Amino acid sequence: MSNAEEDLEYNCPYCMTPISVRVDVTGGRRQAFTIDCENCCRPIEIEAIVESDGTVSIVAKREGEG
Numbered sequence: 001m002s003n004a005e006e007d008l009e010y011n012c013p014y015c016m017t018p019i020s021v022r023v024d025v026t027g028g029r030r031q032a033f034t035i036d037c038e039n040c041c042r043p044i045e046i047e048a049i050v051e052s053d054g055t056v057s058i059v060a061k062r063e064g065e066g
């Protein structure tokens with residue numbers, strides 16, 4: 001059993017504030033989107049990778065980096 005959505009925590013790459021992000025695991029194996037940090041309001045590029053067993057890992061990068 002698995003939920004369609006996963007809540008994950010990451011640290012803002014600018015201010016290191018822990019933020020949670022919700023990923024729709026049915027949305028694809030690799031998803032990229034940009035959100036604004038709720039603390040420093042800077043844009044963060046999020047890459048979410050959904051493994052075949054439903055495990056989700058995320059990478060948070062500064063916009064324009066890599």
Ligand SMILES: [Zn+2]
Pocket residue numbers: 012013014015016017037038039040041042
């Ligand atoms: Zn921030």
